Amino acid sequence: MAAREDDVADDKSLLVVLVETNPRYWAASEGKGDGTAAANGLSSVLEATTVFLNSFFALNQQNRAAVIAVHDDGCHYLYTSPLELNAGDASASATGKKRTKTATPSSRAAMSSPFAGALSLALCYCNRAQTLETAAGLRVRPRILCLQASQDNPTDYISMMNAIFSAQRQSIPIDAFALGEHDLPFLQQAAHITRGAYVKPTHGAGLLQYLLSTAALDMRSRSHLKLPAARGVDFRASCFCHKRPVSVGFVCSVCLSIFCERRSSCDTCGADFAADAQVTSVPSA
Amino acid sequence: MTSVEAAYGAEGANGDDDDDDVDAEDAQRALRAWEKKYQSERAWEDLEEDPVTGRLRVTSEAQTAKARERRAKMAALATSAGAAKGMIRFTYVVVDLSRAANEEDFRPNRLSVVGQCATSFIREYFNQNPLSQLGIIVARNGVAERLTELSGSPEAHAAALRNALDASGDFSLQNTLNVARTSLKSIPSYGSREVLYIVSSLSTCDPGNVWTEIAATKAAKVRVSVVAVAAELHVSRRLTEETGGTYGVSLNADHLDDLIMAHAPPPPLPEDATKSSLVQMGFPQKKHLSKDALVVGTGGEYVCPRCSGRIDELPSQCAVCRLTLVSSPHLARSYHHLFPVAPFKEYTRDEASAKEVLECKACLALIKQTDPASKCEQCSNVFCFACDCYIHEKLHNCPHCTCEREN
Numbered sequence: 124m125a126a127r128e129d130d131v132a133d134d135k136s137l138l139v140v141l142v143e144t145n146p147r148y149w150a151a152s153e154g155k156g157d158g159t160a161a162a163n164g165l166s167s168v169l170e171a172t173t174v175f176l177n178s179f180f181a182l183n184q185q186n187r188a189a190v191i192a193v194h195d196d197g198c199h200y201l202y203t204s205p206l207e208l209n210a211g212d213a214s215a216s217a218t219g220k221k222r223t224k225t226a227t228p229s230s231r232a233a234m235s236s237p238f239a240g241a242l243s244l245a246l247c248y249c250n251r252a253q254t255l256e257t258a259a260g261l262r263v264r265p266r267i268l269c270l271q272a273s274q275d276n277p278t279d280y281i282s283m284m285n286a287i288f289s290a291q292r293q294s295i296p297i298d299a300f301a302l303g304e305h306d307l308p309f310l311q312q313a314a315h316i317t318r319g320a321y322v323k324p325t326h327g328a329g330l331l332q333y334l335l336s337t338a339a340l341d342m343r344s345r346s347h348l349k350l351p352a353a354r355g356v357d358f359r360a361s362c363f364c365h366k367r368p369v370s371v372g373f374v375c376s377v378c379l380s381i382f383c384e385r386r387s388s389c390d391t392c393g394a395d396f397a398a399d400a401q402v403t404s405v406p407s408a
Numbered sequence: 409m410t411s412v413e414a415a416y417g418a419e420g421a422n423g424d425d426d427d428d429d430v431d432a433e434d435a436q437r438a439l440r441a442w443e444k445k446y447q448s449e450r451a452w453e454d455l456e457e458d459p460v461t462g463r464l465r466v467t468s469e470a471q472t473a474k475a476r477e478r479r480a481k482m483a484a485l486a487t488s489a490g491a492a493k494g495m496i497r498f499t500y501v502v503v504d505l506s507r508a509a510n511e512e513d514f515r516p517n518r519l520s521v522v523g524q525c526a527t528s529f530i531r532e533y534f535n536q537n538p539l540s541q542l543g544i545i546v547a548r549n550g551v552a553e554r555l556t557e558l559s560g561s562p563e564a565h566a567a568a569l570r571n572a573l574d575a576s577g578d579f580s581l582q583n584t585l586n587v588a589r590t591s592l593k594s595i596p597s598y599g600s601r602e603v604l605y606i607v608s609s610l611s612t613c614d615p616g617n618v619w620t621e622i623a624a625t626k627a628a629k630v631r632v633s634v635v636a637v638a639a640e641l642h643v644s645r646r647l648t649e650e651t652g653g654t655y656g657v658s659l660n661a662d663h664l665d666d667l668i669m670a671h672a673p674p675p676p677l678p679e680d681a682t683k684s685s686l687v688q689m690g691f692p693q694k695k696h697l698s699k700d701a702l703v704v705g706t707g708g709e710y711v712c713p714r715c716s717g718r719i720d721e722l723p724s725q726c727a728v729c730r731l732t733l734v735s736s737p738h739l740a741r742s743y744h745h746l747f748p749v750a751p752f753k754e755y756t757r758d759e760a761s762a763k764e765v766l767e768c769k770a771c772l773a774l775i776k777q778t779d780p781a782s783k784c785e786q787c788s789n790v791f792c793f794a795c796d797c798y799i800h801e802k803l804h805n806c807p808h809c810t811c812e813r814e815n
Contacts, residue, residue: 196811196812197808197811197812198807198811200772203772237810237811237812239805239810240805240807240808240809240810240811240812241807241811243770243799243803243805243806243807243810244770244807246798246803247768247770247771247795247798247799247803247807248770248771248772250771250794250795250798250802251771251772251773251794251795254794279810280740281740281743281747282805282810284737284740284741284743285740285743285744285803285804285805286803286805287737288737288740288741289802289803289804292802293802312736312737315694316737354695354696355693355694355695355696356693356694357693357694358691358692358693358694358710358735358736358737359691359693359736360691360736360739360740369691370690370691370692370693370713371688371689371690371691371713371714371731372688372689372690372691373686373687373688373689374686374687374688374689374734374739375684375686375687376495376496376598376599376684376685376686376687377495377598377684378495378745378746379495379496379538379539379739379742379743379746380746381736381739382686385686386686389684391746392746394684395684396684396685396686
């Protein structure tokens with residue numbers, strides 16, 4: 124008997140969670156930002172994440188996850204479920220491998236955390252999982268969940284965009300949670316472009332509830348849900364000269380670099396704009 | 409393969425003359441070129457059976473050799489990336505819909521194959537060239553018919569082309585070139601002007617002297633490239649040589665697709681063809697609009713950053729203040745051309761570390777002694793080869809350099 128099309132087994136998912144553990148931010152933000160998810164400190168966020176991951180594993184025996192800590196000096200894998208499907212160790216512990224990392228406090232710590240790097244790392248991991256699964260004739264659906272509290276770092280703009288586009292090409296949705304007071308334009312764009320969900324919890328204490336109701340479900344189940352509507356997306360770019368977010372900028376016609384002010388030559392490609400004193404605009408066709 | 413050989417390889421070029429028997433032999437020889445690679449190499453020796461799954465797989469030596477080849481290719485790409493490219497392109501695609509397009513040497517016929525290739529080219533073109541514009545001209549019954557004006561919407565072009573696929577009459581090089589040239593005359597000086605011909609016909613039916621038109625095209629700094637479906641045509645080859653374009657003759661449907669797709673990435677910028685300038689642009693925010701709001705502009709979800717008018721699609725121009733509006737992700741698609749990841753060096757193990765099993769710093773895969781590994785020279789992390797390829801070909805970020813650059 125042919126199986127009905129909607130009767131297929133649940134998708135098994137690979138979820139990569141990026142948690143911000145930047146000590147600078149968490150130390151500085153202690154007790155601030157009333158009502159946000161970050162107000163109760165890192166431990167409450169981690170607690171919610173752990174419960175969320177346990178319920179994610181309970182949804183499907185074959186669900187797998189990886190957790191990456193986004194620290195001030197780099198990104199570290201905290202936990203990975205076993206990926207390889209070797210005939211020999213099929214009985215390998217389902218608990219996966221806990222990776223311990225002793226964080227070394229670095230002197231050049233910054234208030235913002237390297238989320239572009241973390242996303243790149245997560246994508247490499249998803250890529251490996253996809254290659255392994257395709258080789259075995261299976262299909263895995265990776266997702267990425269970002270839990271970011273600090274603000275975006277505008278210098279990351281290009282690497283962030285590169286990561287977003289390769290996620291889009293591999294159809295990996297990026298779910299983004301803004302835990303702090305501010306909206307996160309980069310993650311907003313990431314969620315918008317990759318068709319993930321962008322959530323900024325209004326009741327910080329209920330972070331777990333938000334996670335369970337949006338990020339726990341695979342893409343197919345999500346189509347039956349009414350997810351929190353995106354209130355808007357900030358499509359601003361960062362200029363190349365001062366790394367400031369700009370809403371009206373000047374674009375080099377040769378290399379498409381964005382500048383926040385008029386200049387006589389392009390820093391990126393060396394094109395000379397001295398010849399035309401007047402700034403032109405593209406005519407509509 | 410040179411295009412002369414390619415011309416011989418084309419099936420459509422063969423007639424019934426004695427000379428063509430020689431050509432046919434040449435074609436046979438040319439087609440066998442790909443086989444020679446395997447004749448000399450004993451390809452079956454590169455395969456071994458996987459002990460676990462029983463599937464055939466490529467042995468590690470062959471893999472290493474392939475890895476080297478691929479790495480060299482990535483390095484070559486990285487070095488060429490710095491060159492200035494014409495990023496804002498204005499291109500006309502001329503599709504030959506003369507009666508030659510009804511030939512059935514491709515399955516089901518040339519027309520549908522060309523239609524498919526052109527449609528996928530249009531999509532890829534807009535993917536790789538944000539802000540660029542494209543128009544379609546079809547040539548049939550001896551006249552040039554401008555199907556779509558220059559614009560930035562891929563779906564509109566694809567739909568128009570789909571509806572126009574109906575071939576008859578003759579192909580005219582002069583008429584099509586004239587229409588394209590006069591239309592490209594009015595574009596801004598910083599845009600690069602291009603025409604891409606997809607020609608099935610082996611003749612051109614012109615009202616006057618085609619060479620004067622070619623000279624005028626050259627003077628107008630229009631770069632003309634030709635992809636011939638059937639065989640080389642002297643007049644079109646000269647046209648590409650004069651205007652600095654490329655010429656290609658397809659061997660089969662796949663090759664035709666490759667030839668057409670090769671025009672999707674931005675070409676290197678000719679010295680004097682375009683003038684660089686700064687273009688003022690706005691990056692609108694997307695904001696929800698309540699149904700009963702009173703709005704200025706076309707009333708969409710995007711808000712013009714200068715005048716707060718409403719716009720319904722990007723890229724476009726603000727209806728109120730005429731500011732060019734683009735979405736910044738649109739622009740950012742091309743930035744990996746500008747800032748490529750430096751190629752990784754092949755990681756060689758020294759005596760001390762020869763035995764140990766490494767872990768890829770990106771995907772945590774174990775790297776055995778026999779597996780190729782790569783090392784980023786900036787952050788000195790070691791990656792497995794799969795990640796190396798992924799980072800350079802798709803991601804365009806070194807994960808650890810990105811983490812460190814931040815601070």
